[in-house]
Amino acid sequence: MMFEVLAKRAFLLLAFLFSGGISLTAQSVDFKILQPFDRVYYNSNIPTVEVMARAGRYFNSHGELECTINSGDSVLYRFSQYFMAAMGDSAKLSFSFNLSPGFYRVDLKSEGRHIGGCVIGYEPEMIETDAEIPDDGGSFGQYWSEKIEELSTYPKLASEKKIKELSKGSRDIYKVSINSYGGRSIECYYSVPRQKGRYKAVVRLVNLSDSLTFEKLGRQLASDTLSDRIILAAQVGESIDVVRLIDFLQEKEEVLLGNIFAEGCGKAAARAMIASAIDKRIAAVALFAPVSEYADLDTPLYGNLYVAAENIDKPVLFGVDMDGAIADPSENFALYNRLKCEKSYYIFPDKERLLLWDSLKRNFFDKNTR
Template sequence: MIKKVVLFISKIVLCGLFSFLFIENLSAQNLLPLDWNIAFKSDACLSTRGAKAHSSVCTLLSWERQGYFEGDGDCILSATFNIKELQKSYLLLMRMQCEVRDVRINGHSVAQNIKNTFWSNRDAYSTIRVPKSILRKGENQIVIDCSSLGYTGGVSHTMLVLKSLNNKITENVRLSLPTADHVCLGNNRVVTIHYQTTRQATIRFRVENDFHQSYLDSIITVSPRDSIMNIDLNELCSTPGFYQVTAVMHGAGYSGNAQWMAVKPEEAACDNRTAIGFEDYWAKAKAELAAIKPEFKLHRIDSLCQKSKRDVYIVEMQSLGNLTVRGYYFVPRTAGKHRAVLQVPGYGYGFENIDGFLNDDTDRVELALCVRGHGISADVFHPGFGVPGVWGYKLCNSDSVAYRGIYMDCVRAIDFLCSRPEVDAHRIGVKGGSQGGGLTLATAALCSDRIAACAYFDPFPCDMRHQIQVRTICQSELKRNLAYYGNPCSYLEVLCVQDLIDTRSFASKIKCSVLYTPALFDDDCPVEGGFAAYNLITSPKEYRAFPNEGHVEGFTHEAMIMSWLDKKLSE
């Protein structure tokens, strides 16, 4: 229930001193609301996850954070907006993480076939001139026909702005937290709302945790004479965990901002129980791997050596099930033994772009491993990354599930590094993000006596019983994969198999130094899972949080992470 709120709030009256905080942007004097109705054309998505046929979405948030994804099918977004006085000309600015078939205002089509440019140019947007003749004084309606709700990784780049070219009024609202990384360890859980308005306005201020539990939904009235408001959340958000905070201001138009706040993340509750039979399950897998001759083979790639300051090879090795897995191997041209880093891949990535490795002249050995089903190791085992994909491959069978073999691929890669004369076997590290983060945790635990340092970014699969509650579309994905095989087992039995491959259960077995780099906006592999593992690690560890980044942006800290690993492997 929305309610007027006066508690927890202190206002600071400021004059022109802080006017520099606000710059005119594309959301200035936006006539369109940020909350839209969403309705699906098919009931297909409703049966797999209990979704509502009609609901609402906020453009400040990603589709996936709100429980929607591409597999849900075609949908209609609609909203009403008011025009007090008609102006001479209007522009509609659009950027959406989906395909747009048609845009209609008051029944008139104003744009068609707008493509999703998230992967090619996520800052691009379409500019559409809206004729005054189709608008009316008072209430208007806009309807957008959408398909293929696109992946974002957590940060919404959606822009839906309708503004008059003649209106120069600038309105803005944004949120800030007391710490640069948005991690609150003490009683400093105060969110500051910075706003600019030329008239009395309302701000809808909402707080919910990562499990979608609402903590506050309030309407705050503000006036032009003020520009800053502090919201004290110390009592409301006292439980360690992760909180999404949004503010939507409605004055002459609409503007908004969303942020995440981490509250004492190292104290966040996590389940340290492992699945029944977990130890025996992985002991058996390692025994099976040990019985297979590795048959390491190196193939020097002269064309790549010419582009690199290190020698470049493709390595082959036999892994679980006698499957051949491969990787790109980079060796310094200096004599002696070197520190080494095993790089493990994210889901669906097979190190197709190795330019970063080729251009790196660090005196370090690196192995970019393509686990089974990925890159140059997808020749025999190739379930793809859709349905059922690697994650959903034979998901009812604990002996055949893909990650049993994939984790052993990583163990075999460590066997390879330890066998090499150019590698110092006491200075081996492992790193990866997303699926690679999960592989990093598993490798560091399964090879705990051979790994000196590891670095991971928001891992998968990790703390899956909770992840499917945070990233709710995971439930739909699992059910689709189960249906692909004809539902040979129950959904609960699927979760029991997931328990056996859950990398959270490996965390307590890690002995090396650990770096975790959480991205607070990540809705693909939410930080709850990363910290669930982190909080069970007993070896030396540290984390560096990135407050404004999602899953995609989380992969941009390669230099910092490698510098950390180099330092740890040189100690």
């Protein structure tokens, strides 16, 4: 299928972090981890780490380089190689090893000092979870159907206030409060192109802990130059709140129905993921490093992301943080591999995440606009 090809051909931008160099006693040596484009290995490609040791201009250099391959807190391999390099010249060292599907941390030391490291992956599309996944038996859908029915008994009571100081460009920005399940209020920013028309709409979910980020959202939305979409940015406490946001958009005459999308990062991505499994009105979803709010043993069926993944029937764009700053990449791929829908993934470093991910999301939503 085309989506299988997309998943396997997706561009991989990998987190490959390293220290520029280190001075040793009585000699100067700069170590550099070589950075070929692809550090995720597939099929018969043997994982290999190559390091260049460059001597200083005035000294011959020699020493020992130690390489460890780590899975979590466990050391899988420990290698060492001796090197010699004439002054101003370099010596190339290479470490190869076998791995099971997963992501691993490589650390390098010389003379007892840490000089660099990187993250590598092996056969990510074969990674499986160690957690026991409960049998759905249809109860996931039943639970959420009942929850959505209960939600309908709570009036939206949406209030909107135009923020004049932010509505000076090509977009009008509103502060919106929407009544949700249990009577709790969802605070949102609603950004609409000033030119009359019907537009696709993106529900941008923000983590509750990102209060400073949320306060800045209004100004960010006001400076957005995209003129072909509506953005509803909101902090939500539960996945059912996302359904209420969709209710709000469905009643807006400027929204092009059938073209409502959702996105989120971390725990917000987890809520977007569950919402996409239970609300057919979401056309496609972009998830960056989704993180469950529950410990494995305490995860209720209705909040289990693996069960939710199997219930999603729309295109999914999946972003994986290679260095694991937000979510463990192995756990994210175990989740990605449970998806049965059209899907594609991208792996890239966190330091470049914002710019690259924004571009990927825009193109993804454009591609899935009907």
